[in-house]
Amino acid sequence: xxxxxxxxxxxxxxxxxxxxxxxxxxxxxxxxxxxxxxxxxxxxxxxxxxxxxxxxxxxxxxxxxxxxxxxxxxxxxxxxxxxxxxxxxxxxxxxxxxxxxxxxxxxxxxxxxxxxxxxxxxxxxxxxxxxxxxxxxxxxxxxxxxxxxxxxxxxxxxxxxxxxxxxxxxxxxxxxxxxxxxxxxxxxxxxxxxxxxxxxxxxxxxxxxxxxxxxxxxxxxxxxxxxxxxxxxxxxxxx
Numbered sequence: 001x002x003x004x005x006x007x008x009x010x011x012x013x014x015x016x017x018x019x020x021x022x023x024x025x026x027x028x029x030x031x032x033x034x035x036x037x038x039x040x041x042x043x044x045x046x047x048x049x050x051x052x053x054x055x056x057x058x059x060x061x062x063x064x065x066x067x068x069x070x071x072x073x074x075x076x077x078x079x080x081x082x083x084x085x086x087x088x089x090x091x092x093x094x095x096x097x098x099x100x101x102x103x104x105x106x107x108x109x110x111x112x113x114x115x116x117x118x119x120x121x122x123x124x125x126x127x128x129x130x131x132x133x134x135x136x137x138x139x140x141x142x143x144x145x146x147x148x149x150x151x152x153x154x155x156x157x158x159x160x161x162x163x164x165x166x167x168x169x170x171x172x173x174x175x176x177x178x179x180x181x182x183x184x185x186x187x188x189x190x191x192x193x194x195x196x197x198x199x200x201x202x203x204x205x206x207x208x209x210x211x212x213x214x215x216x217x218x219x220x221x222x223x224x225x226x227x228x229x230x231x232x233x234x235x236x237x238x239x
Contacts, residue, residue, distance in 0.1 A: 002021070042070070043061075059073055077198065139169045140166075142166045146159040146163045150163070158192070160189070160195065160202070161201045161202045164185045168185050171212065172212040182209060185209045192205060199230075200225075204233055207226060223239070
């Protein structure tokens with residue numbers, strides 16, 4: 001997480017080094033005390049648990065000023081899946097020509113990071129401006145931002161889920177032709193699942209499309225799978 005966050009936007013987001021952060025492992029100090037000592041505005045904390053071949057990671061972002069929770073998420077994967085993912089990543093990054101691979105890999109990594117950063121902006125725009133009563137332009141903006149993220153990083157499953165949700169909001173409120181838009185939304189949601197079958201948001205997006213498209217087949221299973229993979233999705237319970 002430290003590595004990923006450090007690469008996100010180094011000009012605007014400073015991240016404390018692991019050595020400095022790890023001294024607080026198991027501490028009884030408050031978030032305000034930790035924040036004051038490190039000089040930070042936010043603290044990301046979490047836990048890792050393993051049982052019966054499964055690994056569960058819980059993470060939460062806390063604002064130091066008032067110790068409020070801004071975001072929380074739980075991720076669960078099998079140990080085997082994690083090891084296979086590491087093996088695939090290692091094989092994919094074993095170059096025949098190290099110099100050429102470093103250049104290509106660095107460019108690919110930068111595109112991926114830009115795609116993820118753009119995708120985060122798209123998710124924010126969808127949540128902040130593409131809700132009930134929002135103008136058509138707001139939903140279109142969220143959709144276009146996620147589409148831009150996909151162009152930068154075609155393997156970004158979350159961005160496809162964001163596209164699907166924006167399309168549904170546009171179609172179900174009569175802002176665009178429903179039939180064609182629901183078809184595009186369903187394709188985007190299924191693409192997200194193809195890219196990451198354990199992304200709860202993707203299953204929630206597909207269920208959301210089915211709901212508004214009167215496609216009852218598998219609807220309940222999609223919703224249950226979404227909640228099983230990510231119980232923290234409040235919007236999915238609402239849908």
